[in-house]
Amino acid sequence: MENLTSGELEVMSVLWKHGSMKPAEIQKYFPRPIKNAALRSILLILLEKGHVRREKVGKAFYYTSKTPPQNEFLSRIRRLAKTFFQGSPSNLVAQIIRNEKLSEQDISELKKIVEEKARKLSKGDK
Amino acid sequence: MENLTSGELEVMSVLWKHGSMKPAEIQKYFPRPIKNAALRSILLILLEKGHVRREKVGKAFYYTSKTPPQNEFLSRIRRLAKTFFQGSPSNLVAQIIRNEKLSEQDISELKKIVEEKARKLSKGDK
DNA sequence: CCCAATGTGTGGAAGATTCCACACATACAT
């Protein structure tokens, strides 16, 4: 189960967002124009790689993601952390906070998240 | 000035970390074994794309990054935010904090960063 | 001056990824 290419990621993110669908439906939600046959090629690769399963309903196959987005997301974040911050996720986060535009609400939510993380750490770790 | 392929990013990150170098030197710091000629091919592409400049010193070209790592880093983060969090960088950050292991020191630094961001926002924005 | 070491330029091979035309299959409304 290697890494997703960019086309594969596009497909997966449609499935993550909209659930099981057949190719023609995925095509509609696809982030850019793509031919049905091209899309199906990618689906077959995802099937081989084990990232999706499919099930026949009527005459069409419905494809479903087998893995949650978190895994892929975190693995990409870790790679970025390694490339840009010697592997430190907290430096990565700090850089984002400093440079991205955040609303007051964003900020107060982040405070809460950090507090909560601190609590978990001081208790049983985990 | 499109996006960096993974090989191109490997080269850029060596230049970001170690500054101007000639191919043979970059090769030494490269994250994996690579033939000199293969490396130089990538350097030429980076040159065309405008990500590096080069300057002859003696008989060798010294290559220098023209763009700071921040740009590339943030653009990748924004792409991930779009793919995984409907574009919200703060949700992206929250997810990382919840899932990655952080030390107490990491956490108190993050608190500081968030506080500072809050101050900047309440003042003149920016 | 000459040679060994170090670099460069070039052209194309190899591999990975994405794309798609076309032939055939199947559901189902008429």
Add this chain to the structure above:
DNA sequence: ATGTATGTGTGGAATCTTCCACACATTGGG
């Protein structure tokens, strides 16, 4: 039952990315 809509399977083509062999150029020490 038959025609039309909709799907699938297949085999390559096209493109992108990475790799590298080889011929030639330049430097500097002996």
